Amino acid sequence: MSSCPSDVALQQLGTVTMSETDFVSLEKHIQECVNCQAALERLARDGWQGETGPWLRLAEPEQTPTLAGFVVEHELGRGSMGVVYRAWQPTLLRHVAIKFLRRGRGASPEVRERWLREAQSLSRVRHRGIVQIYQIGDSDGWLYLVLELIRGGSLKDRLTQPLSPELAARLAEAVARAVAEIHQGGLLHLDLKPSNILLDGPAEAAWEQVTPMIGDFGIARLQDEPAVSESGKHGVWGTPSYMAPEQIQADREAIGPSADIYAVGATLYQLLTGRPPFLAASATETLDQVCHRETVPPRQLIASIPRDLETICLKCLQKSPKDRYESASALAEDLRRFLDGEPVKARPLGPIGRTILW
Numbered sequence: 001m002s003s004c005p006s007d008v009a010l011q012q013l014g015t016v017t018m019s020e021t022d023f024v025s026l027e028k029h030i031q032e033c034v035n036c037q038a039a040l041e042r043l044a045r046d047g048w049q050g051e052t053g054p055w056l057r058l059a060e061p062e063q064t065p066t067l068a069g070f071v072v073e074h075e076l077g078r079g080s081m082g083v084v085y086r087a088w089q090p091t092l093l094r095h096v097a098i099k100f101l102r103r104g105r106g107a108s109p110e111v112r113e114r115w116l117r118e119a120q121s122l123s124r125v126r127h128r129g130i131v132q133i134y135q136i137g138d139s140d141g142w143l144y145l146v147l148e149l150i151r152g153g154s155l156k157d158r159l160t161q162p163l164s165p166e167l168a169a170r171l172a173e174a175v176a177r178a179v180a181e182i183h184q185g186g187l188l189h190l191d192l193k194p195s196n197i198l199l200d201g202p203a204e205a206a207w208e209q210v211t212p213m214i215g216d217f218g219i220a221r222l223q224d225e226p227a228v229s230e231s232g233k234h235g236v237w238g239t240p241s242y243m244a245p246e247q248i249q250a251d252r253e254a255i256g257p258s259a260d261i262y263a264v265g266a267t268l269y270q271l272l273t274g275r276p277p278f279l280a281a282s283a284t285e286t287l288d289q290v291c292h293r294e295t296v297p298p299r300q301l302i303a304s305i306p307r308d309l310e311t312i313c314l315k316c317l318q319k320s321p322k323d324r325y326e327s328a329s330a331l332a333e334d335l336r337r338f339l340d341g342e343p344v345k346a347r348p349l350g351p352i353g354r355t356i357l358w
Contacts, residue, residue, distance in 0.1 A: 004036055005029065065100055067139055070146075072098065077154075081115070081218050086149065096134065097150070101143040114218060115143050121217040122147075125185040129178030131198060131215040152199030152210050155267070159194055161274055162302060165309050167207050168271035169335050174212050176264050176332035182214070183223070183257045183328055190255070191219050192263035193242040194270060223256065240286035241276035242266045245319050248287050258321035261328055265316020272309070273301045277317055291319075308344045315346040 029036060064072050064085070071088040078084065082099040089096050101107055101115050122133035122145075135146035152158075155171075163171070175197060182189055192214065201210035219238065238247050244262035246254040269277045277296075278289040295317050298310045312334050318324050325331040325346075334344045 004033060065139075065142065067098060067144065070096070070098060078102070081111075082145075084147075089146075095149045097147040099145040099147060107143070112143060115145075118217045118220065119145055121187055121220040124187060125182055127178050127181040128211065129174055129213050130181065131213050147215070150198035150200050150213055150215070152201045152203050152205065154195050155197040155199060155212065156194035158199060159270065159274075163207070163271050165272065165304075165306050166339065168268060169309055169312075169339050171207075171212050171271060172264060172268040173332050173335040173339070175214065175267065176261075176328045176335060178212075178214050179260050179264060180328035180332060182220075183260070186223050187217075187220050188223055188255070188257065189214065189217065189220050189260050189263075190247065191216060191238050191242075192260055192267065193239050194267055197267065238263075240283050240290065241279050243287075243290060244321070245291045246321060248291055254321060256321065257328065258324050261316050261324050261331055262318075262321075264328070264331060265313055265324075268313045269295070269298060269317065272298045272305055272313065275301075306338070307348065308338050308346075311346045311348045312338065312344060314348075 064075070066072060067087070069089065069091065071090065073086045073088060076084045076086050076097060082101055084097050084099045087096055087098045088094075101111070107115070116136070119133060119136040122131070126132070131150060132148040133145060134148070137144055137146075162168075175192070179189065179192070196214065196216040198213045198215050199210040200213050240248075242263045244255075244259040247259055266277050269275075278286050278293070280286040280289055295314065298305045298313055299307065312331070316324055316331065325334070330345075334346055337344045
C-alpha cells in the first residue's frame with residue numbers, strides 16, 4: 001500500500017468487510033505512517049465508541065420501514081449490518097423484533113450471504129439462552145429477520161458499574177451454558193460481548209429476575225467450515241476488546257470453540273470490574289494489547305473479588321487456546337462450583353508462571 005488509505009478504509013480496520021491480505025497490508029502501513037495514526041485517532045474521537053464497530057457514528061435513522069403482516073412500531077437499535085425494530089404481528093397477537101439489512105437493495109452478494117448465514121446459524125440451535133428466529137424473508141429487495149423480542153435491553157445497556165461476584169458468576173454461567181449449546185450445534189459465535197447478550201425480562205426487573213440470551217449471529221460460522229473458502233475473504237472478525245488473539249491473527253486453523261470461551265471470560269471480567277480486559281484509545285492499540293499484553297488481574301482493580309473467581313476469569317483469558325477451559329461446559333461447571341462454595345478446578349498461575357509471562 002504505497003499511498004495513505006482513505007478514511008473509509010481506516011474505518012474498516014478489523015471488520016468482516018476486509019480480507020486478511022488487505023488487513024495485514026493496512027496494519028503494516030499504519031504502524032509506519034504517523035499521518036494515518038493521527039487519522040485513526042481522529043476517527044476514534046469523532047465516532048468510534050470502542051465496542052460497537054465499525055467505529056463511526058451511525059447514520060441518522062431511516063424512515064420506518066413497512067412489512068406486510070407486521071405493524072412496525074419503532075427502532076430498537078442498529079449496528080454495522082442491520083437495524084432492529086419492534087413490531088406487532090396481528091395474526092399471532094405477539095410483539096417481535098424485525099432486523100432489516102441496512103444496505104437494502106444495494107447489498108453485495110457477500111453481505112447477503114452473511115445475512116443468510118446468520119439466519120441459518122440461529123435456526124440450528126434451540127436453547128433458553130439463545131434468541132429464537134421465527135422467519136427470514138426478502139421484501140422488495142430488503143432482507144429481514146423476524147426474531148424473538150427480548151424486552152430487557154442488552155447487558156451493555158444495563159451494566160453501569162461492577163456487579164457483585166455472585167451475580168457476575170451467575171450471569172456468566174448462564175452465558176457459558178448457552179455457548180456450550182451453540183458449540184454442540186456445530187457453530188462458533190465469534191462475537192460474544194455485552195451488547196450481543198440480551199436480557200429477557202422487564203427493563204426495570206432486578207438482576208436476579210432477568211435471563212441473559214445470546215443474539216447477533218452475524219459472523220457465526222460452522223466449526224467444520226474449511227479454513228479457506230472459494231472467496232478467500234476471511235479478514236478479522238469480531239470486536240477488539242472481546243476477540244481472542246487467534247481471531248486477531250486471522251489464524252482460521254486455530255480459531256475454534258476456545259475463541260468463544262475467551263469472549264465469555266472477557267465479558268465476565270467486565271461484569272466484575274466494570275471495564276473490558278483491554279480497551280485502548282484506538283482499535284489498533286486494543287488489538288495489539290490483546291495479542292501482546294497480559295491482563296491486569298481483576299483483584300488488582302477490586303480487591304474484594306474472590307480469588308477463585310479471578311482464577312476462572314483469567315483461565316478464560318489465556319493467550320493460548322490450549323490453556324483455556326477445554327469446553328464451555330467445563331467453564332460453566334467451574335462457575336457453578338464457585339457459586340455452590342465448592343473448590344474450583346482452575347488453578348492460579350504460580351510464581352514461575354508469572355515470571356515467564358512477565
